Amino acid sequence: MNLGVLISGNGSNLGAILDAIAEKRLDARVAVVLSNMAGAGGLARASKAGVPRVVLSHRDFEGRAAFDAEVVRVLREHDVDLVVLAGFMRIVTSVLLDAFPSRVVNIHPALLPSFAGTHGQRDALAYGVRISGCTVHLVDTGTDTGPILAQAAVAVAPDDDEAALRQRILAREHELLPTVLQWFAEGRVDVEPSPGARSRVIVRGVRTAFGLAIE
Numbered sequence: 001m002n003l004g005v006l007i008s009g010n011g012s013n014l015g016a017i018l019d020a021i022a023e024k025r026l027d028a029r030v031a032v033v034l035s036n037m038a039g040a041g042g043l044a045r046a047s048k049a050g051v052p053r054v055v056l057s058h059r060d061f062e063g064r065a066a067f068d069a070e071v072v073r074v075l076r077e078h079d080v081d082l083v084v085l086a087g088f089m090r091i092v093t094s095v096l097l098d099a100f101p102s103r104v105v106n107i108h109p110a111l112l113p114s115f116a117g118t119h120g121q122r123d124a125l126a127y128g129v130r131i132s133g134c135t136v137h138l139v140d141t142g143t144d145t146g147p148i149l150a151q152a153a154v155a156v157a158p159d160d161d162e163a164a165l166r167q168r169i170l171a172r173e174h175e176l177l178p179t180v181l182q183w184f185a186e187g188r189v190d191v192e193p194s195p196g197a198r199s200r201v202i203v204r205g206v207r208t209a210f211g212l213a214i215e
């Protein structure tokens, strides 16, 4: 399974994917890392792992669709099977989604459908929830609205600030994302498209609790 990992920042989830591959917990290869930010820390991780890197600034394109068309070209050039949005801070269009139907995955730092958007941890904290977590889901044209593949929960401590909660959630992200990618690698994920409604996702042979597989 060839992964195309899209990033904008630090790339710790990319690092978790690369670690899982190195430790043979994930039967895949990262075929290309694409960043829309030239300074993204994740590019250094990719370089260290010998993974091809591509920087595409969205500012060089007239609109999201034109940018996504070039993203698709790069992903196809590298024979990508599954696209992973790992801290990619751009809304994607149907240009990308139609090129990789039911094969674009995102990780979000909150328990969707609560706290979608850019500040999942901050919004959860401000709301006063006692439990938060992370969600891996298929991407659709909405913001963090696609069918959920798996979730993992963390407790929110009374004295948590945003940074503390972010770190606690990130630790779970780093477990959850490679786990879900391995489900794809094993061909366990079936998606039943439902025109006009939410697609149904079935993960065969895996019972889950808090995003952890129970065998």
Ligand code: GRF
Residues within 6 Å of the ligand: 007, 009, 010, 011, 012, 013, 014, 042, 086, 087, 088, 107, 108, 109, 134, 170, 173
């Ligand atoms: C993560 O919190 C992820 O859930 C969100 O963006 C952040 C990316 O972190 N979508 P990193 O770049 O993988 O360290």
